Amino acid sequence: METPLHAYSVNPVCCNGCGACASMLPELFAMDEVAEKPVVLLAEAPAADIERAMAFCPHDCIEMD
Ligand code: SF4
Numbered sequence: 804m805e806t807p808l809h810a811y812s813v814n815p816v817c818c819n820g821c822g823a824c825a826s827m828l829p830e831l832f833a834m835d836e837v838a839e840k841p842v843v844l845l846a847e848a849p850a851a852d853i854e855r856a857m858a859f860c861p862h863d864c865i866e867m868d
Contacts, residue, residue: 808847810868811856815840818864827859828852 811831813824820839825832831848832841853867 806849806851809850809853810847811843811853812866812868813841813843814864814866817862818860819862821861823859823861824856824865828856831856 813832818840820834820841822834822841825834825841831844831852833844834840835842850867853865857863857865857867
């Protein structure tokens with residue numbers, strides 16, 4: 804069975820740039836050191852990976868479409 808893929812994004816207003824998402828899931832996120840916000844690296848990712856990132860975010864800023 805294929806793993807369902809979903810688009811995902813970061814709400815930049817609530818994100819405080821802690822970097823947890825990029826540390827825990829570097830295949831999905833990288834930190835923009837100038838903006839001090841994460842950027843998404845993929846158009847879509849497995850739902851389970853996005854849900855892991857959502858669980859690590861202390862401010863619930865990661866959204867899955
Ligand atoms: S874990 Fe959440 S608050 Fe921290 S950088 Fe990532 S999106 Fe922003």
